[in-house]
Amino acid sequence: MKYFNQFYSAIAQNDLSHWLDTVPAQLSQWYKESLHGEFKQWQSTLHHLPKTEVNNIELSGTVSFGRGEDISEGQKQQISRLLMKFKPWRKGPFHIHDIHIDTEWRSDWKWDRLIEHISPLKGRTVLDIGCGSGYHLWRMLGEQAKFVVGIDPSQLFLSQFWAIKHFNPDPNIHLLPLGVEQLPPLKAFDTVFSMGVLYHRRSPMDFLMQLKDQLKPGGELVLETLVIEGDENTVLVPGDRYAQMRNVWFIPSTAALTVWLKKVGFKNIRVANVDQTSLEEQRETPWMDSKSLDSFLHPQDKTKTVEGYPAPLRAIILADRP
Numbered sequence: 001m002k003y004f005n006q007f008y009s010a011i012a013q014n015d016l017s018h019w020l021d022t023v024p025a026q027l028s029q030w031y032k033e034s035l036h037g038e039f040k041q042w043q044s045t046l047h048h049l050p051k052t053e054v055n056n057i058e059l060s061g062t063v064s065f066g067r068g069e070d071i072s073e074g075q076k077q078q079i080s081r082l083l084m085k086f087k088p089w090r091k092g093p094f095h096i097h098d099i100h101i102d103t104e105w106r107s108d109w110k111w112d113r114l115i116e117h118i119s120p121l122k123g124r125t126v127l128d129i130g131c132g133s134g135y136h137l138w139r140m141l142g143e144q145a146k147f148v149v150g151i152d153p154s155q156l157f158l159s160q161f162w163a164i165k166h167f168n169p170d171p172n173i174h175l176l177p178l179g180v181e182q183l184p185p186l187k188a189f190d191t192v193f194s195m196g197v198l199y200h201r202r203s204p205m206d207f208l209m210q211l212k213d214q215l216k217p218g219g220e221l222v223l224e225t226l227v228i229e230g231d232e233n234t235v236l237v238p239g240d241r242y243a244q245m246r247n248v249w250f251i252p253s254t255a256a257l258t259v260w261l262k263k264v265g266f267k268n269i270r271v272a273n274v275d276q277t278s279l280e281e282q283r284e285t286p287w288m289d290s291k292s293l294d295s296f297l298h299p300q301d302k303t304k305t306v307e308g309y310p311a312p313l314r315a316i317i318l319a320d321r322p
Helices: 002-011 017-022 025-035 037-048 073-084 107-114 135-142 153-165 204-212 256-263
Strands: 094-096 099-101 125-129 149-150 175-178 189-195 214-229 269-278 301-305 313-320
Touching: 002 025, 002 204, 017 025, 017 189, 025 313, 037 153, 073 099, 107 214, 107 269, 107 313, 125 135, 135 149, 149 153, 153 175, 175 256, 175 301, 189 204, 204 214, 204 256, 214 256, 256 269
Parallel strands: 125 149, 125 189, 149 175, 189 214
Antiparallel strands: 094 099, 214 313, 269 313
């Protein structure tokens, strides 16, 4: 539980202090239920990561900690071998002492698409719901956000985040192994991100309300999700799978999603970007060597998934809480 003590100390001094009423008990219970299997092995791997001197930190344009010349070749090989134990690495990329963690997703491309459209993050308290291993949390910190929190229930993603934070233990960035349904209505964040989550929720309207409940009045939602082309009445409800994913429930058009956001009370809703996911943005790598996007598209027609649905199209939509 030492990993969360820094978080508790930090929020005791900021606008999230009321979260201390619930979150310590939740994380304590989570930890008791997690001390087995792969998570126990990942913890052991974390403990074997060597302490290194990090002379260079870069969070703008890339996420890079340390230079190759800061460590010996033996240490570099050791770190690379240990980080490989956390495969599959899906969101990134990261550079640790010139070790390139070449993740499945070029998450920096998504960041480049959204950063010019959102309100400046400088001085803001930020929440990222469904943050994966935390790549975008570091980019938010690079934009001078004051305090950054990510939530994601995956034990692997949490372990990957801890592995990266080992090389830069910044006190203003944290990842908690929680789902959005476990959050009280904090109403404390200046910006809330939700990227790649909406279509995994059985009740998208409830999810949008949960996002709204985390924002301060006047706060900004940054919502990135799968969409399809169509009007305000167009929503795809896939069958058993979409692009080989089982848990895809609803894929709306941007017009339908705008209606949903209005219905739950968001204002100033605007579509910042719509972009087709390319085979260069999501692909197999040595750090994620299972099937990726190319295997999920129709072999004769890459404009369709293997199931015959439209290939992944992703939108970034911004909205404000009144």
